[in-house]
Amino acid sequence: MTVPARLVPLIEQFEFTRDRLVNRLRGPVMDSGNGTEVPVPPLTDDEYRWEPVADCWSVRRRADGPGARATVLTGAGDWGRDATPAPHPVPAPFTTIAWRTSHLAEMFTLRTDHTAGGRTLTRDDFRSHGDAATAVADLERAMAGWHAMLLGLTDADLDTMGYCSYPHGSDPEDALVDVVWWMNQELLAHGAEIALLRDLYRARG
Numbered sequence: 001m002t003v004p005a006r007l008v009p010l011i012e013q014f015e016f017t018r019d020r021l022v023n024r025l026r027g028p029v030m031d032s033g034n035g036t037e038v039p040v041p042p043l044t045d046d047e048y049r050w051e052p053v054a055d056c057w058s059v060r061r062r063a064d065g066p067g068a069r070a071t072v073l074t075g076a077g078d079w080g081r082d083a084t085p086a087p088h089p090v091p092a093p094f095t096t097i098a099w100r101t102s103h104l105a106e107m108f109t110l111r112t113d114h115t116a117g118g119r120t121l122t123r124d125d126f127r128s129h130g131d132a133a134t135a136v137a138d139l140e141r142a143m144a145g146w147h148a149m150l151l152g153l154t155d156a157d158l159d160t161m162g163y164c165s166y167p168h169g170s171d172p173e174d175a176l177v178d179v180v181w182w183m184n185q186e187l188l189a190h191g192a193e194i195a196l197l198r199d200l201y202r203a204r205g
Contacts, residue, residue: 045130047201059079101194108183114167115179163175
């Protein structure tokens with residue numbers, strides 16, 4: 001199947017950003033940006049859940065309850081992600097690598113389902129993880145599902161309003177091409193934040 005021409009640069013941007021983030025998390029090396037490989041240690045559990053400031057939002061054991069200014073731990077299983085119904089706290093809580101990784105994996109999983117799946121998954125179905133290795137593998141699977149879905153889209157799909165029925169955004173009112181663009185921006189933004197947190201953890205006192 002031929003990928004629509006206007007989708008090609010969005011897929012290429014997604015692939016580049018995905019690979020940079022995965023290599024930044026997994027190691028043992030990553031591309032510095034100019035083709036030079038630099039060593040990167042694999043993400044550890046301590047770093048994954050590191051809270052550099054007070055009152056962070058993170059992924060927590062459900063038995064421990066939500067963190068400061070959070071009212072729920074979203075998802076299924078023994079671990080959940082700090083959250084609260086709208087309106088959200090202002091200023092927004094600082095979030096850990098665990099929170100950001102879980103957030104990305106959930107968005108890719110649910111949006112893939114609400115674009116090319118059963119359109120039934122909710123945040124209550126998603127499982128966050130307390131260890132780095134499982135969380136990174138889960139994020140990779142979620143991004144692989146999204147990528148496979150992108151490769152099967154047509155021009156007509158891209159123009160269809162509400163083709164993605166993801167219930168936690170404006171997707172039902174948006175053309176699918178705008179949703180694809182938005183997910184790239186989410187990956188770019190949170191990937192950069194995660195990379196900076198890795199740098200700060202390495203340089204901590």
